[in-house]
Amino acid sequence: MLDMQTKNNGGLQIGIDVGGTFTDFVAFNPRDDSLFFYKEPSTPDEPARALIEGLSGLLEALGLGPRDISVLMHGTTIGLNAIIQRTGARIGLVVTNGYRDILEIGRCRMPSSFDFHAEKETPLIPRSHVLEIGARFSAKGEPTEWPEQAQIERVGAALSALDVDAAALVLINGYANPELEAGLAESLSIAAGGLQITSAAAIWPEIREYERTLVACLNSYIQPLMVRYFDKLRTGLRAREVEAPIIVTASNGGSLSAGSALKRPVETILSGPASGVMAAVRLAQSTGMAHIITFDMGGTSSDIAIASAGAPELSTRTDVGGLPLVLPVVDVSAIGAGGGSIVWVDKHGILKVGPRSTGANPGPVSYGHGGTEPAVTDCYLTLGYIDPAAFLGGRMRLDAQAARDALSSIARRIGLDGEENLAARAAEGALAVTTAGMASALFKTLAQRGLDPRGFALVPFGGAGPTHATLLAEEVGIPHVIVPPAAGTFCAMGAAAADLRRDFVRTLRVPLNPPNVCTLVNVFDVLQTEGEAWLTAEGGTREGVSFERAVDMRYVGQAYELRVPLHDLTIDADTIVEAFHREHERIYGFRDPDASIELGTARLAATGKTPDLPVPTLRSSDVPATPKGTRNIFQDGVWVEATVYDRAALAASQSISGPAIVEQPDTTVVIRSGWSARVDHAGNLHLEGRVI
Template sequence: MATDVTADHRARAPGARVGIDVGGTFTDFVLALPGDARGLLHHKEPSTPDDPARAVADGLAAVLDRAGLGPGDLASVTHGTTIGLNAIIQRRGARIALVVTEGHRDILEIGRSRMPSSFDLHAAKEQPLVPRDRIVEIAARLGPDGRPTSTPDDEELARVAEELAATGADAAAVLVLHGHTDPAFEARLTERLGALLPGLPLTSSAAIWPEVREFERALVACLNVYIQPLMRRYFDRLEALLDGLGVSAPVYIAASNGGSLSLRSAAERPIETVLSGPAAGVTAATRLGRAAGIERLVTFDMGGTSSDIAVAVDGEPEFATHTTIGGLPLILPVVAVNAIGAGGGSVVRAEHGALKVGPDSAGADPGPVAYGRGGLRPTVTDCYLHTGVIDPATFLGGRMTLDAPAAAHALDAVADSLGLDGGDGAADGALRVATAGMAVELHKTLAERGLDPAEFTLVPFGGAGPTHAAVLAEEVGIRAIVVPPTAATFCALGAVGADLRRDFARSLRRDLDDVSVSALRDILAGLEEQARTWLGAQGPATGAVRLTRAADLSYTGQAYELRVPLTAPLTPAGLTEAFHRAHERLYGFRDASAALRIGTARLAISAAGPDLTPAAPATPSAATPPGPVGRRSVLLAGRRVTADVHRRDALHAGHTLTGPAVVEQDDTTVLVPPGWSAAVDPLGNLRLRYS
């Protein structure tokens, strides 16, 4: 159930807003200018992996200079980052410890007792995030009903504090068995331990996410403290650089649920930001879909390091409450984004007599060979350049000239080791390999949901998304593509328009009856109070506030639940029918005689961000589309064709063109292969269709 709970009240004063997305190769900026005919300004700044905040400061100064604005003209800064995600994947977070109920010291090692692969006898199990010698047991435990069965005295706490200090940990998480039933118990325990260890940051698992399943809840808390010192150092550095520029506007961090939260909240709960960049892109795509009348879409985010997809049906992104980060399960609500393959910086190589693409990436430094920064291994971007899809003289609007001969030389070396027909054979083969891998993963994602690719529209973004979109769509069977005008900086656009949003949850684990429904009402009321308190601490720039309530229900005895939106009034009969309808829709039947069980109550609060709904372009369509600015040879599917070259900024609503063609814009290139046509719609989107 979604409820509007306040009148719409926009920011106190209009002003420029900037969205930022830090990627492995480029840091993207979108500057929204309310009341300005320019609307949105876009900028790409090479990332600085040694100091990511430096690229943020340099790019922000550059985009403000382009707009003729000063730092004081900014109303807000919203920033998406993958720093926490990369730290988890690369296992370079803090040295952390875990305090856990006695008898459960092996909780992280046992996990769910599953091997990575049932068919690989040599597969090694994922190393636990916290080694066993940094896990300390404590005589504290709650029963399933929330009543304490063991409460530590002062002597026990002193022992635990001494052992915890001896681990040399930088931070620690606290987990009490059944802690989700009474989060206050675990919070008090954490506070008492903290008083004995004033220099050691401690986090209660139930305070981070009070949901059943101790292993997953332990991981959420451990991951939070694992990346917290790194993220706080980054946020401090970011604040210092922004202060140095003279930026006084509030800073928000894009969240994994597609919303945003204040810098302070992000520092306290950095685990909520690990998928912020990809989620922001999906949010922007669904907004585009609603504006363009597209209900079923697949987003395709191809950046410098990887490619990600997400599915949206009925204009809303799909959310997941169980995902995997660096091989570890995460139970926080996130926009459901799946990694499906290589990015523009993915390395092309010969391995065991076969052509391979990725997963290694050249990143921003040294980057692809064509960047001329010392890179020696060819990448997907080098392949685009060699095949003629991108022009070395117009890359990034001419701000960065690419070295085509160097890319050709690197690809020749790969071709020679495999006996291919020169650089053409290596480049064409690498793009086919990358496409095949993406297509397999995309087919799998849609098939798992029982969805037909032909019913969907592909929305590509990221620097390489529009370049690869038509090739991937044709391989998968998608026949329609919508390329937004701001595709290359789309995740930054999603950030600048993001709502303030946070999710809350609390597990009940009770049979469905009058008593449990009454408890559900009480829990939802408590979650709403927490949500309002959180929102009030985020800053003044809020729009219409919306509350969304749901509950996880199941047949008694089932291991997993179905998410059911809640409608008022809440009654056992109403919840039962809502669950049966959801079960019938997914599985084709209902068991009316079976008892039901309430699992977890969920509540999300959001405050609307700035309205960035695109308006129709002010420039009227010409009677006939402008002719191509040139023609060049492009290698497609193993053969050379002559493609017309168009400038995106010269095409306006109503203009059409047919492939083979290349549409260039300052920050990306759109490929229109043979058999495809393209037309500009009233919102400035380039719509491709396969005939």
């Protein structure tokens, strides 16, 4: 439990984002309203070690001790990586009699209708670990079949004999009676010797058996890993005398207490990327930008999200590791490579980048940790974008010659002739390949929404985002780039400022008419009561609580619903009907006023507001920015002289013309020729250039 007011008790509020290459920290000190940023190389074999060591390094840099910390806000990709790499726990599944093949059947869809060699995704649980039980409900939630105690004991013993780490329970129409399904899960747990069993209806009571099954299975799949991780983390923190509570960021852009996260780890799968998007939305609101595209380029991959009118897009369906996830998440799309993505040549002599990554260990060739394959970071170094002596604020020196040698080998393999600028030409080609792939994915995402990139500002973050931003902006046609002050640790910044938030759902599947609208109102009242109880248990205060309502709707006969927000509307039949028609018209271009409408799933988001982090105010200056020096960068096939600036020395209202480099401890901003930059009073760097 965390009292949200403890963030104002004078102690450090620390946001943490554990990535595949670096673990990032942002510390807010309410005593002087200061922010401090820190990066530590990740330790993929034991993620908690990098967090603990980085926390010690951060405290040492601040001259503070472990008792000066009031709360740790933690974003994690442990669950996501386990699902993608299929390294989760051994789990079992209990289903209604006759539904043992639910994971194999799925939605009866192949990955590609035109690829005769395509194979379906391997089920998360082998069929031998799926058991059946005589329990099911009617569509109204009434038990039509229920097991005797002897059957419960028999199934529990069979589960125990499977020697699994956890299990899930899914009953037909269980969404209509989540309390009774949860009770059966508890009885099975006792019969199985205390095995942790996730009830699908208790964790997510929404219609569609296959998707609900996957939510429960994924929860069980990553729960033992999360428990082990947090046990090890707590032990390590106690050894360093850190007793501060841990809050975990969630996929919906909010946060949960560690206790809630361990009960429902499936809600944290996309927590890291979501935190960065939420931080970018706050930045956009403070700068008056209505429409932004976030560009998060870290060590392993690059992600984008779109925010319009000051709010991020939320999706109620996404794919994780090839599996559909129906929980509300900030809509983030992977679009390409990261700083650690490997540059390689295929058997036809074609230059490729990714998807393999060097990770934190051994890392790019220039790290000097034994890596032999060049990565995107080696390209930045070879092109002069990065100072080898200033990486991570000078804490880590890069080997520029090793990067050049590795890229020269790539150049010869793709047929580049001559010796002049061989490595630089290969590096520029690799970045062109990387950028083209990103632009293609971004164009697709924008086209699906009918959006023009010229109406958006690009907000880059992550260690490599600001370095690559103008390359991507030129390729896509985005004329405005906003680089936040703490761009390299921006996801950790988002974690530090995350509100408490949890989503609640209940499926109705009834015609839209006045009596059923009354039912909908009653369901929202029940969900709000659940949300208030959860916020109270988490330590939320009444003053900062808010609720957002929405309902999934469709014309009768349609296969899928549209999510219609209701939080600013009076909930009556006429208002809801018009809201649905308007949303259907916006998405599909038409409305059908004569068609019957069906109410699907009621959705309520309960939010507990946490104190905002301070927005810094820079001093203004009419004096031109003073450079710290110059260095040559390779651009469009030639070396040009770029002016180098220290970002910490820049003042509000100062402007910079490209080509230029702006250095800061957590990242490097590249301002290409034809671009200019100006500093606003919050320290954001606004890059503007001509794009075609």
